[in-house]
Amino acid sequence: MAQGRWALLALIQVAICPLSVIGRSDGFVVEKKGLRARNIDVEAFKAEVRNAMDEALGCGGEVSEKHLQATEEVLHPMFITLPKNGNGRLERRSLRYLVYRYFHRKSALVIRGFEPTRLINESTWGAADILSEQVPGFVESVLQSSHLTESGFDLRDAAYMVATLEQLIFDSESALLEKVYNLQHKPLSRMLSEQGLQQLLEAYIAVWMAGDDIVSLLGNNRELAQVFPHWDQLLLFARGQISALDYQRENNPKLNMQAGGNALLKRYSFDDAHAVVGEITKSFASYWESECRAMKQKLVSLDKRRTGRVPLSKFYGKSLTDAEWRFGESESYLRELGALDETSWLGKQVIISNYIQGASNCIVTASHYSVCCINECEPIMAEIEEAVKGPLAEPDFMLSLVGNMTALTTLEDEVDVHLDESLVAQLTSIAKAHGGKVPIHGRLFAQWLHYVFPRDCSFPHKSGAAQSLSPTQFGDGYLASDDEMEAHAKDTKAEIPLATMKKEELQWMSQWSEDEELIASYSGLLASPSAFGFQGGASKTVILLGFGLFMLAALIGGVSFNRKVPNQDFLLPSASGKTHFV
Structure with missing residues (x-):
């Protein structure tokens, strides 16, 4: 068993620590190291996984404190609203949910293994047959093993999880970029001209979006335009990323020195190309959002x-x-x-x-x-979390808060929220089923939000329904x-x-379901056993493993x-x- 687990760990290390030296734009340099091919026993396994995570955070280095603090600032408003255990820490289901929300909110990225519809067994780490889906469980096991006397995860743990995943994405970008260099017969050590970098990025975007199936069409923009909607705009997007890098280097002497003084010469190294594709990953959703909005508007x-x-x-x-x-x-x-x-x-x-x-x-x-596509319910939830600052809310407070919001589909389509009698009654019913308060990370509240903002917040299906x-x-x-x-x-x-017919006459809330699913245990937070809703007519509550607030892609x-x-x-x-x- 120990040898089998070590083999799996070795595969993960191969995936996240290839033999290369790469600079990273956020301040820490990633020095890759070879694998230590030796056997370990079961007792040493957790320690070795911790070492693997340390390597994922820099392969021997450490993520900067400044970067961790910046990550915590983004996570904190969500963190304080999640239910905690007796030690003031998150359950692992909440940790995954928090990390999922971070990436989706920042860059509309959905990380493999963190999908909110994924069911995770409480007694196992949920390892699957796809490598990237095994990573969350291993990182969780390392983080949890660091708390020998306490169970659960704190805010710093969540920041470490984010940093680990950022490193994983960073390395995957590097591997794909090296592949595109090879496809174009460009040595990794060669400095590229502006035209050469543009050609490289065009090929990178095509392979990044479509995989190996597109390789035979690289360089043929006419054919690529038949495959990709708005290919000409994608080319402009790539040029814009180069211009952004030029601007940063020209206005930052330190970056110019790191580039070997090549900013004015407009010569670009592998590290420069990697910095550009990293920004493409982070900003692509914002760039493509016009397409999502056009589709929604139709x-x-x-x-x-x-x-x-x-x-x-x-x-x-x-x-x-x-x-x-x-x-x-x-x-x-x-x-x-x-x-x-x-x-x-x-x-x-x-x-x-x-x-x-x-x-x-x-x-x-x-x-x-x-x-x-960017989740347009995220700003709504962010405003709610900022106001509530906890896992539970009084129904009257929530009605006042949400009732003063507006629904903004387009700049020409802004309307005040209208909480009719049925919506007020439904929220009151949710609170009654939970001892008088509303769990803001439960399925019933997500369902209520969907009917308040039906065009922005997804309908949260019961687990396994989709x-x-x-x-x-x-x-x-x-x-x-x-x-x-x-x-x-x-x-x-x-x-x-x-x-x-009027909206109310259409019975438009026919999809409403009374089944509750909570993201974590609310033990000690809810007022009474009746909060679990097993009394006549109240909602049936299920503590769901790995449930997310929204049914997202x-x-x-x-x-x-x-x-x-x-x-x-x-x-x-x-x-x-x-x-x-x-």
């Missing part, structure tokens, strides 16, 4: 009653009439993603927020993460055929009531444009293989 234009839902007939009709490369997912795939509401008497409807956050709309899928599978993971049938779309588009039975494999493109020969499969949820 759906919002069909949502005349502000229910956050669009009849399936209109969804497919939009694709057919506008010749859209989007809105082509099949009914079965939409159901699997949790983006299909089938509870209404109006018929099947696409849930706008769940669809936008769905795996099919994640534009980039790398080995350890995916880049998706899976965040990419198109290629889902397999054949993820696209609807033209015949299927035409058949649905002809079903117009929902159009008359949607046009003539899990995104392993596939890219958002691999549904309908001008040339169907260029539908791109994922290289990541199957996903096993544990």
Whole structure:
């Protein structure tokens, strides 16, 4: 058993510590070291995992205190609102949730193994057959082993987890960049001209977004434009990243010295190229957000009653009439993603927020993460967390807080929140089921937020009701055929009531479920046993392992444009293989 675990640990070390020397822009230099090929026993295993994590944080170095403190500042408002154990520490489920929120909020990155829909067994680390999905459990085990007398994780532990994952992403970028250098027959030690760096970045972005399947088209912008939506804009994005690096070097003598005085000469090293691709990873979601917003706006234009839902007939009709490369997912795939509401008497409807956050709309899928549309519910939750400053809130306080917010879909579509009697009653019911207070990281509150902000906050399905599978993971049938779309588009039975009936008359909250799922134990926080809701008519509470606040895209494999493109020969499969949820 010990030797088997060591072999697995060695694989992880190979993945995160290749033999190379790379500079890092945030201040610490990463000196890679070779593996220490020796056997260990079970008792030494945790110590060795700790060493592996230290190496992931710098392969012998340490992450800077300044960087850790900056990370903690971002984590802190979320950290203080999560339930703690008797030692004032987070449970491991909350740790994963916190780290997931950090990356999604900062860069719209979803880290493999941290997806909120992933179920984690409390007694195991949930190791799966995909390397990047094993990392969270090992890092958790190291962090937990550092608290010999206390269980759980503190804020610094969460910052270390973030730093470990940042290092993992940093190394994966380096490996892909080296691959693109080799594809273009550029020695790693050669200084590149501005044109050479531009060519390199164009190839990098193409392979980063589409994998090896695109290699044969590199350098052929006409063909690439047939595969990638807005390829010309992606080229401009790459040029903009070079200009940003030039500006930093020209205005920072220290950076210019680190570049060997090449700033004015506009010559670029491997480290310079790596710094640029690192910024591409961090900023790509913001760049691509205009595409996400355009897609959402098309759906919002069909949502005349502000229910956050669009009849399936209109969804497919939009694709057919506008010749859209989007809105082509099949009914079965939409159901699997949790983006299909089938509870209404109006018929099947696409849930706008769940669809936008769905795996099919994640534009980039790398080995350890995916880049998706920005979650527009995050600013709402951030405001709530900042005001509540704890895991529980009084219902009256929450009604006052949320009631003074506005829903902003576009600059022209800003409306005040309207809390009608049914929404007030639902929040009161949630509080009653929990001893008079509302757990703000529970499924019922997330569900309530969805109905308050139906276009921004995703509907939180019960555990196991939906899976965040990419198109290629889902397999054949993820696209609807033209015949299927035409058949649905002809079903117009929902159009008359949607046009003539008031929102309340549509029974638009038909998907509401009384099942609660909490992100962690609230033992000692809730007022009484009745808070667990097992009395007549109250909600059934489930303490869920690994549950996240929102049903977001899990995104392993596939890219958002691999549904309908001008040339169907260029539908791109994922290289990541199957996903096993544990």
